[in-house]
Amino acid sequence: MADLLKNIILLKHRLSDSQTAEFGIKGNIENLNPSDISVIKKIWEFIDEFYNIVDNETIYIEDINNYISANVRIEIKTGNVPGYYNTSKDFLSGNKIKCVSTKFYIEELNYIEGSGTIIPPIIQAYKLNIEIIALLSEIADYKKEQGNKLELFFYKSEKGVSLNIDYNEDDLQNLKAVKILDLKAQLLDSIDSIERKQLFVNELISDLDKNGNTYANLLKDWEAIIGNYEKSFKLYLSGFSFDKIKTSSLEYFQKLTDRLYDSINKVSSYIFGIPIGYILLINNFDFKGEQILKNVALLILGILFFLIMWFVFFKNIEESISAIEADIKKFREKIDSKIELKEITSELLHLEQTSIKNQKNKLLLVKILSGLIMVVTILVYLMIFFCTNGKLNHTDEGYFHFVKIY
Template sequence: MADLIENIILLKQRLTNLQTVDFGIKGSIKSLKSTDINIIKNVWNFIDEIFKAESNETIYIDNIHDFLSFQVEIIVKIGDVPGYYKTFNNFLSSNKIKCLSKKFYIEELNYREDVDTIIPSIVNAYKLNLQIILLLSKIADYKKEQGNKLELFFYKSEKGVSLDVAYSENDLYNLRAAKIVDLKTQLLDSIDSSERKQLFLNELISDLDKNGSTYANLLKDWETIIANYEKSFKLYLSGFSFDKIKTSSLEYFQKLSDRLYDSINKVSSYIFGIPIGYILLINNFDFKGEQTLKNISLVTLGILFFLIMWFVFFKNIAEAIGAIEGDIRKFKEKIENRSELKEITTELSNLEDKSIKSQKNKLFLVKVLSAIILIVTILIFLIITIRTDRQSTDADKPKLNFVKIQ
């Protein structure tokens, strides 16, 4: 299509004595050249008629070379060329709701889309207008689209308005919508998009209800609607942001506390569980020393249990406490300048200075306790072993018999 438009433009530039006819335009080429013939062949389907100027002899594609250097008359059906528009109004009538022609040329503006770097202001306004239409279509409660017509419906409480998207070229001249991209992000893609959307719809419906629900009025009042929306959002923030921030901060603080006390519960269980485990282990020793293999197995299990506790469970708890400390520091940095959250900042400091410190002390206590109990277990094993060895040595010594002399 781009090549077609380019060839139509080139052909039109070659024509003189231009006239507007029912089928498009009519003009003359005083001296037909080979380059003209190539262009004419490329757009032949849109040539309504071509003939020799002197004799009105019709020229066909097969014999066009016979008319080199002669003056010819051409009627071009420009209105049938896809993407070629004589005026901006012609373009607008076919692309009012969305731009159906991705590659187009507007003769009145001498502008080709995606080719010319300087975009006329009216085309810029048209593109901004399309973004407004797209945004309104996305936030509308209901839309009815048929061909090149679009009707949007918006509702607020029991009140609703319908908006027929109809406008003219004149309605675009004063359009200013520089914030449309940012507004689209706020209403559709931000975290608080639902609140922002509702506030914007309130202002939109109020404006349409007050000034008339026509799209032309909406374009004229667009900047006012945006300004009112921004004011409403600031009022909304001043009234509700404190509660929202405080609520979310309290929820996060509670999560940190839960994580910390979960680790505390684990350490507490170890304080009671480790001694009990070792007591059961020691209780199964053969204190008589008759089952040496059993004692060796038990002391080996005790050492393995100690290693698992130190290098798995205790390490995991220490890492969990470290992660909580890091999260508390990051959280404090986020809210330390918020006076309304001073209470939470104080609680975080207490959590950091007291609870975590106490938790670290408990973890250290459990480590020391497990080490002491392991040492006691090993000592008991050694005592049993040494005593057994001594008993065996005493049993192996020869006994001396003494005879009483009368």
């Protein structure tokens, strides 16, 4: 399609006495040359009339080479060419809610999109207008699109307005939407985009209610709407930003505290669980030494239990404490300069210097305790082993009774 448009424009520039026809343009080509013929062949299906001026004889494509250097009259049906528009009004009418063609030509302005030439003011305004329509479509609560028509719906509380996207060339003349890209980033991509969007929609609805809910009025008041939105957002920040920061900080502080005490509970449970587990293990030893395989299996089980505790559970708790410690440090650095959050900063210091230190000491205690119990388990096994091999009097029932109890 781009080549078709390019060839028609080339041929149009060759026309002398150019006139607007019912479905396109017509004019004369003096001294028809091979380049003209090459272009005409490429767009032949869009040629409506083509004849020799001298004898008024129609020229057919198979005979066209016979008319080199002739003066001819030609009519081109531009109305059927995608992207070719006679006037800017025609262009706006065919591209009301979005630009259908990435490559287009407007005869009235002699402007080719993407040619590198200076963009006419009306096309600059049109492009800003399309950005506005795209943004409004993104933030609308509901939209209804049919062909080249678009209706947008906006609501706030119990009030709502509908907006038909309809405008003409005059409506774009004084449009200055220089902040449209920045506004788009604020309403769609920023961290507080939900709050910003709501404030903007409120100002939009208020303006449409006051001045009439037409798209032409919106374009006329666009800068005023942006100004009111910016003022509203500043008022919103002055009233709510501190409370929001403080609330978020308290919530995050609570999460850190919960994570820390969760790891404390795990360590506390290990303090009671590990000795009980090993006591049950030792109590199941065969102190008479008659079930050697059973004792070996229990010893292996005890060692495996010790390894799992040491290299899995204790390791996970250490990593959890280190992660909490790093998060506390980052969080403290972030809010350290805010005097209003001094209380939270103090609590974070307490967590960092006292609670985490105590937690590390408890974990160390559990590790030492588990190591000692593992040593006791191995000693009990060795004592049973040596007793049953005659190195101690294994018939001494009092001794075995004493070992089994303790």
